[in-house]
Amino acid sequence: MARREERNLLVGLDIGTSKCVAVVGQVTPEGQVEVVGRGEHVSRGMNRGDVVNIELTTQAIKRAVENAEHMANCRAQSVFVGISGTHIRSLNSTGVAPVRAGSVSERDVDSVMDAARAIAIPADQKILHVIPQEFVVDGREGIHDPIGMHGVRLEAKVHIVTGSISAAQNIHKCVESCGLKVDKLILQHLASSYATLLPDERDLGVCMVDIGGGTSDIAVFKGGTIRHTAVLPIAGNQVTNDISVAFRTPAPYAEEIKVKYGVALPEFAAGDDEIEVKGVGDQPPRRLSRLTLAEVIKPRYEELFRFIRKELHRSDWYDLIAGGVVLTGGSAQMPGVVELAEEIFELPVRLGTPHNVDGLKDVTRSPAYSTAVGLLLYGRSSKPQIAKAPTQGMGYWAQRVGDWFRGSF
Numbered sequence: 001m002a003r004r005e006e007r008n009l010l011v012g013l014d015i016g017t018s019k020c021v022a023v024v025g026q027v028t029p030e031g032q033v034e035v036v037g038r039g040e041h042v043s044r045g046m047n048r049g050d051v052v053n054i055e056l057t058t059q060a061i062k063r064a065v066e067n068a069e070h071m072a073n074c075r076a077q078s079v080f081v082g083i084s085g086t087h088i089r090s091l092n093s094t095g096v097a098p099v100r101a102g103s104v105s106e107r108d109v110d111s112v113m114d115a116a117r118a119i120a121i122p123a124d125q126k127i128l129h130v131i132p133q134e135f136v137v138d139g140r141e142g143i144h145d146p147i148g149m150h151g152v153r154l155e156a157k158v159h160i161v162t163g164s165i166s167a168a169q170n171i172h173k174c175v176e177s178c179g180l181k182v183d184k185l186i187l188q189h190l191a192s193s194y195a196t197l198l199p200d201e202r203d204l205g206v207c208m209v210d211i212g213g214g215t216s217d218i219a220v221f222k223g224g225t226i227r228h229t230a231v232l233p234i235a236g237n238q239v240t241n242d243i244s245v246a247f248r249t250p251a252p253y254a255e256e257i258k259v260k261y262g263v264a265l266p267e268f269a270a271g272d273d274e275i276e277v278k279g280v281g282d283q284p285p286r287r288l289s290r291l292t293l294a295e296v297i298k299p300r301y302e303e304l305f306r307f308i309r310k311e312l313h314r315s316d317w318y319d320l321i322a323g324g325v326v327l328t329g330g331s332a333q334m335p336g337v338v339e340l341a342e343e344i345f346e347l348p349v350r351l352g353t354p355h356n357v358d359g360l361k362d363v364t365r366s367p368a369y370s371t372a373v374g375l376l377l378y379g380r381s382s383k384p385q386i387a388k389a390p391t392q393g394m395g396y397w398a399q400r401v402g403d404w405f406r407g408s409f
């Protein structure tokens with residue numbers, strides 16, 4: 001069996017509320033990530049991004065990783081794992097440090113980053129990412145790499161993401177029970193954004209929304225870097241629940257009907273299409289039109305998009321995202337969702353699928369795998385010994401600054 005190191009393999013593990021996915025990526029000599037293995041298992045031990053059952057989550061991870069290993073013909077030792085949930089908090093912070101020897105040195109940047117991360121956070125939270133937004137040297141703003149610049153005062157503006165210590169510990173526990181090491185915990189929406197956003201969008205200003213089963217994760221980018229993150233507890237599971245309640249049908253059937261026939265706008269439902277809906281207990285099945293189904297689905301997506309719009313206004317980013325909105329995640333796949341989102345946001349909206357990766361088409365073409373693929377892309381950037389090609393010609397420091405902007409700090 002080929003050993004992991006010899007083939008430059010990385011493993012991404014997305015423990016979602018609906019599904020637990022492990023993907024194996026092989027980094028080619030040119031630095032490209034090729035997805036060579038995928039394993040998936042239904043996730044029953046998670047609720048809104050949080051581990052609520054260690055045993056079930058561990059089993060799901062084990063199965064997903066085993067299947068991915070089998071497909072890729074390898075043995076995983078460590079994994080890049082996504083983390084999300086309503087316990088995630090984020091804030092922007094600034095640090096200031098003197099430039100000691102006339103021009104900015106690596107030591108000065110270390111000092112200013114330490115100053116920026118020295119913030120009071122609640123005792124039950126830990127810092128997950130400190131991502132530089134820009135450096136300022138003697139009032140000159142918008143600097144990405146300050147090393148060597150002349151000045152006396154260095155400032156760093158950073159985005160800090162924190163998460164619950166116990167939520168992180170539970171994930172560690174589940175992963176380690178499977179005999180795996182955690183390479184790093186990565187914010188799921190940060191990972192999804194690596195997989196779906198284009199550099200132009202990140203520069204111009206864009207809001208990425210990963211609509212999963214339990215949560216909708218938001219990340220706003222502008223000027224090439226992350227500016228704002230938020231997690232909303234509304235996603236696909238509520239849509240399924242609405243269908244289940246409205247049509248008095250068990251949740252598994254509601255889910256099946258949603259995925260097979262659901263549309264988010266009545267215009268997308270051919271009026272005369274009829275669906276058979278199984279009743280609860282021994283009640284006989286009933287027939288419904290797709291139009292009626294669309295009328296149940298639409299209000300929940302509408303509610304979600306209105307919440308997001310409100311969140312963008314509240315955080316003052318709404319007017320600054322000229323690049324519009326990118327929707328990804330399993331629940332973004334429903335026909336009509338992009339059009340409904342455009343109506344509500346009054347901004348251009350597109351569906352985000354993973355890009356910049358090769359390999360298994362069912363992974364690289366589906367919005368449901370954006371987080372998993374993003375974890376691989378993140379892993380490639382943060383393990384320069386694996387990603388040999390992209391770092392060629394780049395000094396250690398330039399590489400490190402690049403890692404910072406990706407949140408690998």
Ligand SMILES: Nc1ncnc2c1ncn2[C@@H]1O[C@H](COP(=O)(O)OP(=O)(O)OP(=O)(O)O)[C@@H](O)[C@H]1O
Pocket residue numbers: 015016017018019020043048049211212213214215216235236237240255258259262329330331332333334335367368
């Ligand atoms: N074709 C489809 N149309 C509409 N919804 C879909 C479709 N396929 C999957 N979904 C929904 O997508 C959701 C799962 O999305 P995803 O796989 O991104 O979630 P997850 O990553 O497990 O959850 P989370 O990110 O919230 O922890 C489920 O609610 C499912 O019903």
Ligand SMILES: [Mg+2]
Pocket residue numbers: 014016017188210212213329371
């Ligand atoms: Mg997800």
